[in-house]
Amino acid sequence: MVSKVLIANRGEIALRVIRACREMGIASVAVHSTADDNAMHVRLADESVCIGPPAATDSYLSIAAIISACEITGADAVHPGYGFLSENAKFADILAAHNITFIGPKAEHIRIMGDKIAAKARAIELGIPVVPGSDGEVKTAAEAAKIGADMGYPVLVKAASGGGGRGMKLAMTEADMETAFSTARHEAKTAFGDDAVYIEKYLTTPRHIEIQVVCDAHGNAVHLGERDCSLQRRHQKVLEEAPSSVLDEKSRAAIGKIVTDAMQGMNYLGVGTIEFLFENGEFYFIEMNTRLQVEHPITEMITGVDLVREQIRIASGERLSFTQDDIVLSGHAIECRINAENPETFVPSPGTITAYHAPAGLGVRMDSAVYAGYPIPPYYDSLIGKLIIYGDDRQSCIMRLKRALREFVIDGVDTTLPLFARLVEEEDFNTANYDIHWLENYLGMKD
Numbered sequence: 001m002v003s004k005v006l007i008a009n010r011g012e013i014a015l016r017v018i019r020a021c022r023e024m025g026i027a028s029v030a031v032h033s034t035a036d037d038n039a040m041h042v043r044l045a046d047e048s049v050c051i052g053p054p055a056a057t058d059s060y061l062s063i064a065a066i067i068s069a070c071e072i073t074g075a076d077a078v079h080p081g082y083g084f085l086s087e088n089a090k091f092a093d094i095l096a097a098h099n100i101t102f103i104g105p106k107a108e109h110i111r112i113m114g115d116k117i118a119a120k121a122r123a124i125e126l127g128i129p130v131v132p133g134s135d136g137e138v139k140t141a142a143e144a145a146k147i148g149a150d151m152g153y154p155v156l157v158k159a160a161s162g163g164g165g166r167g168m169k170l171a172m173t174e175a176d177m178e179t180a181f182s183t184a185r186h187e188a189k190t191a192f193g194d195d196a197v198y199i200e201k202y203l204t205t206p207r208h209i210e211i212q213v214v215c216d217a218h219g220n221a222v223h224l225g226e227r228d229c230s231l232q233r234r235h236q237k238v239l240e241e242a243p244s245s246v247l248d249e250k251s252r253a254a255i256g257k258i259v260t261d262a263m264q265g266m267n268y269l270g271v272g273t274i275e276f277l278f279e280n281g282e283f284y285f286i287e288m289n290t291r292l293q294v295e296h297p298i299t300e301m302i303t304g305v306d307l308v309r310e311q312i313r314i315a316s317g318e319r320l321s322f323t324q325d326d327i328v329l330s331g332h333a334i335e336c337r338i339n340a341e342n343p344e345t346f347v348p349s350p351g352t353i354t355a356y357h358a359p360a361g362l363g364v365r366m367d368s369a370v371y372a373g374y375p376i377p378p379y380y381d382s383l384i385g386k387l388i389i390y391g392d393d394r395q396s397c398i399m400r401l402k403r404a405l406r407e408f409v410i411d412g413v414d415t416t417l418p419l420f421a422r423l424v425e426e427e428d429f430n431t432a433n434y435d436i437h438w439l440e441n442y443l444g445m446k447d
Ligand code: MV4
Pocket: 131, 156, 163, 164, 165, 166, 200, 201, 202, 203, 204, 208, 229, 230, 232, 235, 277, 286, 287, 436, 437
């Protein structure tokens, strides 16, 4: 087993990893910028190293600074959390060259999945259903027009280096195609330095459903069911739930078998999430995330699996501590992302938290790294924490979420708590009657 893990991250996810390390008897090292001297992850880790100034590019994203921190502390493994260097194949390669274990997938798989065209081609080879579209890159407007005419509108032009909604352009009709194609290419070039684009049939009212997988170095692949992440605003997830209300056991088992076979087929290692759009009972692959995700706790709540512990075990060469038959989904879990943002405009609201009281009690988990008196720095994302609720079924989970929201006190900064208080009263939320556009429409309806 690895013996000392350096966490190349901050905030709640750094605490999540430190907690898993402590429970496994593994030493932990925090790294931090000068803006995070007083951060909880620095206090809770066994050791800490300052790796640079506030700007993430000079600290949490500095590969040289992180390798140095490993050398100084003798850390033999790095957990990247999510964001920052978590899906940086070069970082995984450099760690390997330094004989430091990357607690994540192989660099090769990070690289393939980072290129959405390559990812989709691989998905097809592996037997994963994808959205109908172009055969790889589309290089000219004429080719784009031909595909649009053959496939039928509407279509989406997507950047190969995009993902998470960046670099997408919708063409509703043939008349939109030329502009959609050229703007998508131009924006892709500007944003990612790569103008490769591809085309897909536009699914109008899907859900976003993602399957959690976990694979060891001994050829075992297990899926842990799905998360429904349809409630998003500008490609930022707001509330996620597991299981999805639109899947039954049969369709869950069927897609689960498809993805575990695929992961075995590519010798995938570690945790991963295969993202699908789900419409009219069919799954369509869009992307794969080769990291631990923000919303992983809801899967932990309904499966009882500690995903970070499994990541550390897998990276150490151990076998999965369970088989597919051991996995029984039970109950329902909901995660609310509590951000330091204006709940109407979503403008970030950095500042000092003057009072803080998190809800607790049966079925209530709060993954956060803030405390009363904590000054939220303006340099990083605005996540205060994740309120994770478990209940025997969706109805009792929502009732428990409502009572937890009433207990929550966060003073000093604006938060998205009022949004959740409204959301849990909505009929469409209570009946799980929503698609990927529902939340933005709901937010646009008011005033
Ligand atoms: C799509 C789509 C409809 N049809 N692809 C947005 C983020 C990126 N991961 C993929 N996205 C979409 N791809 C096809 N062929 C609609 C979206 C989309 C979306 C997807 C998931 C969750 C929220 C979304 C909001 C707007 C658009």
